[in-house]
Amino acid sequence: xxxxxxxxxxxxxxxxxxxxxxxxxxxxxxxxxxxxxxxxxxxxxxxxxxxxxxxxxxxxxxxxxxxxxxxxxxxxxxxxxxxxxxxxxxxxxxxxxxxxxxxxxxxxxxxxxxxxxxxxxxxxxxxxxxxxxxxxxxxxxxxxxxxxxxxxxxxxxxxxxxxxxxxxxxxxxxxxxxxxxxxxxx
Numbered sequence: 001x002x003x004x005x006x007x008x009x010x011x012x013x014x015x016x017x018x019x020x021x022x023x024x025x026x027x028x029x030x031x032x033x034x035x036x037x038x039x040x041x042x043x044x045x046x047x048x049x050x051x052x053x054x055x056x057x058x059x060x061x062x063x064x065x066x067x068x069x070x071x072x073x074x075x076x077x078x079x080x081x082x083x084x085x086x087x088x089x090x091x092x093x094x095x096x097x098x099x100x101x102x103x104x105x106x107x108x109x110x111x112x113x114x115x116x117x118x119x120x121x122x123x124x125x126x127x128x129x130x131x132x133x134x135x136x137x138x139x140x141x142x143x144x145x146x147x148x149x150x151x152x153x154x155x156x157x158x159x160x161x162x163x164x165x166x167x168x169x170x171x172x173x174x175x176x177x178x179x180x181x182x183x184x185x186x
Contacts, residue, residue, distance in 0.1 A: 032170055134150040
């Protein structure tokens with residue numbers, strides 16, 4: 001089945017934050033992974049927000065999602081900011097499970113790209129926690145019987161801060177995600 005309308009819930013990497021900016025500017029639409037998905041033939045609703053952590057309850061998102069009905073898929077990629085604020089991978093996964101339980105069906109859970117050493121990331125434990133997040137999210141997705149994609153497998157290049165995608169990172173992310181979405185069956 002070819003998905004057409006996709007809602008993307010995420011943080012600054014979904015928003016398209018440009019780490020070279022000082023005023024939270026974003027990359028041009030054709031650079032952001034969400035814009036690249038549109039170029040690949042998907043209709044994309046980008047609900048990315050800079051700095052957002054995993055919301056406490058997915059039910060609070062339902063009215064917003066209903067505004068975009070009908071849609072084919074709701075992609076959720078959150079957790080990086082929770083890690084940056086000191087949560088570990090298991091805690092993020094527990095928060096994510098609670099959040100997802102409040103959302104309607106048609107969810108694709110995506111694990112964020114693991115951090116690398118950079119201006120924002122100096123503690124090796126932060127890198128380890130971000131690497132463990134993929135495992136924890138996979139476990140949640142299996143338990144909930146929803147699709148899961150690990151963006152850590154898509155060779156996404158991160159900027160000097162160790163967190164945000166470079167333009168070529170957005171390209172790699174979009175390619176990996178588009179390929180994954182096309183493998184989903186109804």
